Amino acid sequence: EPEVTQTPSHQVTQMGQEVILRCVPISNHLYFYWYRQILGQKVEFLVSFYNNEISEKSEIFDDQFSVERPDGSNFTLKIRSTKLEDSAMYFCASSGGTGGGEKLFFGSGTQLSVL
């Protein structure tokens, strides 16, 4: 079964450093998403991406965050200057775009720890 792949599985960084979280979506998917889950809290939507541009973003997704699909296969989330509160599990998801979430596939996540 096709799957969404995320690397690394764990990332430790110092506060103020830039991090890039990487995702390889399912190959024929067109819609891409990032969600995050702070420890003990619910999974929260960050951003959706389609046709090489952001289609929607949450209020969490401020100027410190950016997304990119650099080479047609990878989908990245960059945090420019990490804060302690950015520590969370970040999930990438992709979809064939049938709408409504019924074809959404999640990766296994990257645990980001900001020290």
Add this chain to the structure above:
Amino acid sequence: AQSVTQLGSHVSVSEGALVLLRCNYSSSVPPYLFWYVQYPNQGLQLLLKYTTGATLVKGINGFEAEFKKSETSFHLTKPSAHMSDAAEYFCAVSDLRGNEKLTFGTGTRLTIIP
């Protein structure tokens, strides 16, 4: 705006007993509803989903859920709990506009007592 409420952040059941995890939703449009499971140190795995049609949906691992519009509920059940069911369970509702933004509940941690 959509929202999901999961009653009970922790639920414990004995092995072999009925599992019931509660989820209520709020949506201004007909919802698509989902249950996801998260095993320790793993990602989110889709258990089952309701989109249209039959209101009782069956998922993997013997789980099922029933969409009740009148009660705005989508409770998850399994007749007989197994030790391997111990995990975090998330109910979610989607935005039907096509960008598949999911709004998740706060999750219910299921513990199985041997």
